[in-house]
Amino acid sequence: MNLSCIIIDDEPDAIDLVELLIGQSTTWTVKAKCYDALEALxxxxxxxxxxIxxxxxxxxxxGMELASLLxxxxxxxxxTAYSEYAVESYAFQTIDYLLKPITLKRFLASVQKIEHYFSKYEPEQLLNPEQSQEFFFVKSGKTLRKIVLKEIxxxxxxxxxxxxxxxxxxLLIYRRLxxxxxxxxxxxxxxHNSYIVNYEQLSKMEDNHIYIADKRIPVSEKFRERFMEVINKNKF
Structure with missing residues (x-):
């Protein structure tokens, strides 16, 4: 896949390593190597x-301050060599979080993730104006109920x-989530393993939890990345 990128790092050896890994395992173009955030900006x-x-x-x-300005x-x-910023990083359009020292095995996994993102991710699917008009029927006990999706x-x-x-x-539905x-x-x-939410009903997000009305719902690590991709596409 032909993708373009830049590498931003104050350590020349770190930039050289990423550039070498890109050259060995991809057809991407490195448009620039920047040694500080202001140069990159x-x-x-x-x-x-x-x-990037x-x-x-x-x-x-x-890097976090630069990301907020882009x-x-x-x-x-x-x-980065610091794992503690991983959760904070997904406030941005983060595709992956590579911990240093970056190994070839981990970089190859990241290549797959990045190329999958650009080949499969379709922003236009995020908002479907017809979705709010859809409904379905739910069997709850002996009753068959018509439910409008946008109200859930x-x-x-x-x-x-x-x-x-x-x-x-x-309503209780006797099916698996x-x-x-x-x-x-x-x-x-x-x-979360226990929750599917209608993000249009979300009122706020705080400390890895979202709020819908007065319900506090956890966002687990397993599902956080995809959830943040959706939220970020609709964030000013």
């Missing part, structure tokens, strides 16, 4: 790229059944 103003490799611990301006749509692969706040898995919540109303997930499209998204 100036370059990116007039030179668009598909994504970005170190976090840099003088003058850290256009929202900028795709980022963080490269979330699904909660509870052992052998799923709880459907819409406002003050709750995984089966329900396979039938749903955005704006419904899995955020």
């Amino acid at each position: 100036a370059f990116l103003k007039t030179n668009p790229v598909d994504f 490799f970005l170190d976090i611990n840099m003088p003058k301006l850290s 256009p929202h749509q900028t795709k980022i692969v963080f490269t 706040q979330y699904f909660e898995g509870e052992k052998d059944y799923v709880r459907l919540v819409k406002g003050e109303e709750q 995984k089966d329900i997930e396979e039938q749903l499209k955005l704006p419904f998204i899995r955020v």
